[in-house]
Amino acid sequence: DIVMTQSPDSLAVSLGERATINCKTSQSILYSSNNKNYLAWYQQKPGQPPKLLIHWASTRESGVPDRFSGSGSGTDFALTISSVQAEDVAVYYCQEYYSTPLYTFGQGTKLEIK
């Protein structure tokens, strides 16, 4: 089974500053036949369901602000918020789908405003 480890567990960032959340997988989730990384990122605000932000590690969903970006390959990935806004306070999760049709989430990273 693929183990997903996010870091940090929580972070506090000032408004307008950059935030980076990391996700490490226990094995490569880069599928060689299509050169795609099987990773998604979600945002979950209190009392709401998760919202998909990014899939294929770096493809942003329609309507997601461009301050959100995904990067990385193989086993090391990052979600970056270039200029944190108050509405970005949430818990962020990575999810691998390399094991499709079975899936695993990271434990989550809580983003707060400093």
Add this chain to the structure above:
Amino acid sequence: EVQLVESGGGLVQPGGSLRLSCVASGFTFSSYWMSWVRQAPGKGLEWVANIKQDGSEKHYVDSVKGRFTISRDNAKNSLFLQINSLRVEDTAVYYCARDEMWLIHGGQGTLVTVSS
């Protein structure tokens, strides 16, 4: 817009059963895999089960195998999760999601509480 309305949760004693439902709208339900995802109070997300478009394939996380059964009714745009032999650790909000390998959630979930 993907809309998913989950229902069927409630308070149940350990060993009991519940049947969760999810009604979908805003997309062609029969064209997609569907999943259930759960979230224990104050905890992270856990994928639980999924089912292929025609119901011919079903997969489960190890912790629920033999106790949970996923099913669907494409004529009624509905997804179900039969949960038996409930344990305290099954207490969670259960979400259904459109499964494209990445998961599209569209509802508020339904809370299952297992307690004596």
